[in-house]
Amino acid sequence: MSVCRPARCLFAKATATATALPKATPQRSFHSSAPRAARRRRPHYASIKAEDLKQLSELAEKEYPRYDTSEVSLLEKQYTPAQIAAIKAAEATIDPKDVYMQGSTRDDAWRLPYADDLAEVDPVTDHPEKLDASAIPGKFYFREANEVERDANMARVASETLAKLYPDGVPEGQRDPAQQQQLEDAMEAAITQAALDPRSSYTGKNQAAIDSLADPRHSILAQDLPRLENRMARQTRRLSTDEEEDPREKQLLQYMGWTKSQLKKIRTKTLVAHGVVNQTRMGKIRSMYYLTIAGNQDGLLGVGEGKSVEPEEGRKQSIMSAIRNMKPVPRYENRTTFGDLERKVGATKVQLFARPPGFGLRTQHLIFELARAAGLQDLAARTPRSRNKMNVIKATWEALTEQRLPDEIARARGKKLVDVRKVYYGGSVH
Numbered sequence: 001m002s003v004c005r006p007a008r009c010l011f012a013k014a015t016a017t018a019t020a021l022p023k024a025t026p027q028r029s030f031h032s033s034a035p036r037a038a039r040r041r042r043p044h045y046a047s048i049k050a051e052d053l054k055q056l057s058e059l060a061e062k063e064y065p066r067y068d069t070s071e072v073s074l075l076e077k078q079y080t081p082a083q084i085a086a087i088k089a090a091e092a093t094i095d096p097k098d099v100y101m102q103g104s105t106r107d108d109a110w111r112l113p114y115a116d117d118l119a120e121v122d123p124v125t126d127h128p129e130k131l132d133a134s135a136i137p138g139k140f141y142f143r144e145a146n147e148v149e150r151d152a153n154m155a156r157v158a159s160e161t162l163a164k165l166y167p168d169g170v171p172e173g174q175r176d177p178a179q180q181q182q183l184e185d186a187m188e189a190a191i192t193q194a195a196l197d198p199r200s201s202y203t204g205k206n207q208a209a210i211d212s213l214a215d216p217r218h219s220i221l222a223q224d225l226p227r228l229e230n231r232m233a234r235q236t237r238r239l240s241t242d243e244e245e246d247p248r249e250k251q252l253l254q255y256m257g258w259t260k261s262q263l264k265k266i267r268t269k270t271l272v273a274h275g276v277v278n279q280t281r282m283g284k285i286r287s288m289y290y291l292t293i294a295g296n297q298d299g300l301l302g303v304g305e306g307k308s309v310e311p312e313e314g315r316k317q318s319i320m321s322a323i324r325n326m327k328p329v330p331r332y333e334n335r336t337t338f339g340d341l342e343r344k345v346g347a348t349k350v351q352l353f354a355r356p357p358g359f360g361l362r363t364q365h366l367i368f369e370l371a372r373a374a375g376l377q378d379l380a381a382r383t384p385r386s387r388n389k390m391n392v393i394k395a396t397w398e399a400l401t402e403q404r405l406p407d408e409i410a411r412a413r414g415k416k417l418v419d420v421r422k423v424y425y426g427g428s429v430h
Contacts, residue, residue: 060100067091108299131217140212142204149203157194162186252320266326267373268294268319271366272389276307288314291390293397294322295373299334302326303397327401333357335377338406343399348391352399353380370396 067075076084121129133140145153162170165186171179194200198213212218253263272291277284287309295301304321308314332338332354341352350367355378361368363381366389371379383392410417 056101057097060096063100064096129217131212131215135218136206136208136212138206138208140206140209142202142206142209142213145201145203150200153200153203154191154194154197157197157200158187158190161190161193165190246316248316248320252323255324263323266294266296266323268292268322269369269373270315270318271369271393273315285309290315290318291393292318292322293370293373293393294319294326295370295375296326297373297375299329299331299375300326301329301370301374301397301400303393329374329376329400330403330405331374331376334375336379337376337400338403341399341403343395343402345391345395345398346388347386348383348388348395349385350392350395350399351382351384352396353382354378355380364392366392367396370400374400376400 072084075087079087170183175183199210202210202213204210249263253260256263270290270292272289274289275286276289277286279285287307288311289307290305292304292306292315293302294304302322302325304318304323304325306314306317306319306321308317330338335357336354337352339354343350352367355362357378359378359380361371361376361379363371363379364383364387367379367381370393381396406417
């Protein structure tokens with residue numbers, strides 16, 4: 001410390017006493033480090049530069065361009081002026097940059113099994129298009145064809161059918177036996193179809209009237225539905241080479257609407273297995289008890305129990321029950337739970353804690369298997385009371401599947417909840 005400081009302090013005190021100046025602000029402390037308020041703190045998130053925002057705007061304009069004059073003229077032919085005004089108002093209100101940053105295609109397990117913009121008529125769900133006689137130009141007069149005309153019509157219809165089967169033309173040159181057999185089968189099918197086609201049996205001067213005979217839109221009967229891969233068709237179709245199915249597995253596939261390949265992707269594991277005894281008047285009947293978990297590692301988790309005298313039968317019962325009892329598990333950022341959870345079953349209490357990315361699954365082995373089957377990656381857990389295996393598994397399953405989401409809580413309170421990380425980074429927070 002400098003020797004001049006006592007004198008300087010003394011002079012300052014004397015001057016202040018003599019002049020009666022207002023009281024000065026207190027001097028800083030003797031330590032050399034700057035106070036905390038003066039330090040430059042590092043921001044939690046990096047700042048977004050103006051160039052980055054400009055690039056986002058350009059990408060959004062490229063991905064979602066505005067309607068031009070030609071597109072608006074096409075829309076005016078399909079929609080009324082009021083609908084056009086509503087479309088323009090929606091286009092002006094919605095910012096394409098927000099749609100580009102936040103909009104994404106669903107990839108969860110509960111998304112719809114199709115992606116349709118409803119621009120085409122679906123033959124199953126939509127009403128079939130019907131036409132009457134006014135849609136036929138000219139006179140719709142026709143007569144029954146003679147043998148020569150019938151042969152000519154059959155050749156023409158068979159040629160049209162073959163053209164559909166071979167759009168690039170019938171393969172010429174040397175063909176292997178498989179290609180030759182395929183061509184012969186196609187020609188036989190085309191001839192058979194031409195013989196049954198009404199255009200082969202009738203003829204006339206108006207070709208449009210003849211073509212309307214084979215057009216299903218002019219038929220009074222409903223059109224045949226296309227061949228669908230529904231669950232009943234999958235279960236009833238069976239090849240001679242298939243192995244004998246387990247009746248319980250077959251019933252489960254019908255109940256879930258799945259295929260065997262989907263069922264094989266489910267992860268199952270038996271966590272509890274012990275013997276039980278049932279005392280009857282005939283004596284003690286011993287059987288085996290199994291508790292199994294099942295999950296697709298992408299947001300589905302189930303727990304099932306089974307008991308039988310035969311060990312394999314009891315294990316199979318528990319596996320089928322676990323798959324049938326699978327429920328969705330809400331996951332924040334597809335890796336952890338929405339906040340801390342607590343559940344009590346009997347004397348067992350399970351506490352689950354959400355953790356940041358990279359934390360991992362630091363839990364006991366039972367909760368670890370449940371979290372891995374559900375697709376959780378960052379989780380911590382405690383079981384402060386009883387550690388009964390059955391109750392721990394059931395309590396964890398109930399806690400994961402019965403979470404209260406923040407959106408539901410905010411909606412119940414009449415509030416609007418915004419996840420700042422997802423909005424600010426467009427969902428890319430990993």
